Amino acid sequence: MVAFTLSHKTATGHPHTHLDQQLHTVFPGFSWGNIRPGHSGGSAGRLQWTTVPDALPLTRAAATLTRSLALLRSYPDEQNNPERFYRSLAEDTAGMISRLCADTGTGPLAGKTILDVGGGPGYFRQAFAAYGAGYLAVEPDQREITAAGLPGAADVRATGQDLPFADATFDVSVSSNVVEHTDRPWQMLDEMLRVTRPGGLVVVSYTVWLGPFGGHETGLLPHYIGGDYARRRYQKINGHPPKNVFGHSLFAVSAARGIAEAKKRAAAGHRLVGLFPRYHPGWAWWVTAVPLLREFAVSNLVIVMAAHDR
Template sequence: MNPPGRGASAARKRATLRRSVALLRAFRYEQPDPPRFYTALARDSVEQLSTYVDLTGSLLLDVGGGPGYFRDAFTAAGARYVALDADVGELSGLGEMPPGTVLGSGMALPFRDGSLDVCYSSNVLEHVSDPWLMAQEMLRVTRPGGTVFLSYTVWFGPWGGHETAPWHFLGGRRARARYRRTHGREPKNRFGESLFKVTVAQALRWAGEQQDAEVVAIVPRYNPAWSWWLLRVPLVREVVTWNLAIVLRRH
């Protein structure tokens, strides 16, 4: 496939070190202060996706949308927003489930082929047992010429183990057991059940092998612009890329 990061010049212009530091700090508040974390992430997501597609009037599916933080940000940008989640508790996190919410699996999206303008997913891929089936499903439901934006937390990055980090570097099951001993309960993201090891190498391989879309960009989502070339370096890319974004345009 073509070099990772191609077609991402607009996104790189705003991928500053200051932004990276701010997002890294925000991730520390995912559980103690969810509004702070998700509001910052949602706003950044809209800005980044808008560099690849005009959201005005677009029918957008957010796979794993969760509570309404992303809904508010995308609708403010002019998108017609639909959220899908496997957990009713996530969808109703800010109160009653609003219209346009769907319960379902990312690995079997309950939508017709080619029915959406934009299919988006942020930090969900690492939570499904067959991540690349979900990626293929996102392509299936996107219309020809439509955009897929898929990002996820890389396993060997600093937040790969989510709340069990940095102990996940010693193994997911060990990190889970340590968290259980320390806190007297299971982590929210349980390795082997609701958290799985997804790597940069897997994404590059899948993107190169799929036949349904043009690869617009593969970029370290929250890294400074200068670090995109590290995707070319095996092993190193797994550690420095703490979140990877794949942008595709459906044939």
């Protein structure tokens, strides 16, 4: 297996840039001058190629270039027309979960109970109902619950890190774009695995910090200079702070960290089903396997796991 070794010393003769600083955010000790071929192993200073499971044929086949372009075109609607944006995203997500269930032999969504951690204003409820699934949302932020004025936006007000449910309660647990908004995302993943029935799917997707959308509404480029800079720039231009404030409600999460956390839980007995870029066509899923490149190219990482028997 090929890997890349990162020295924990700064290379001389290469001045720090804003991008260097952002790479340090996700890879402490990063230095451009000390990337060299290495061997796979357990060193914390190494970036290793990652095997991307290939056993998701229906999910991959549905990940077309047409779909990717449609999702990309909808990005400005998140601020300008959130209802249209989130309804479209909800329909895409429910379809993806349905195909993942089919790919993994866990049966159709119809009749399954779905837990949505960070369900927000409730756009996903209707999308899952169209598949005949039962749906329950958890959301800690009252402002998010009432943002769209939808009835029954969230069934339970709670945090993902402390889900108020018994073990093995749900058939499928889902979290869409929540990881980057909490300072304890992997505790949330543990809780989702706990409340999911043995063999049931846990699907977590999140925005990768060094991808173009890592800064969320602050723009495609400013966050590469720094999260605080992006916040200040946004506030100066718009006269108010962004909804997602770096260090408070927006955090720098790397693709490498998500992959490592998924593998850690797989080593503990859960099954790692798949890792892929959420918005890419299927033929571009390979970017998830390539260290460093994935931080810039993946944009949004999907982690699919199956809960183990207790």
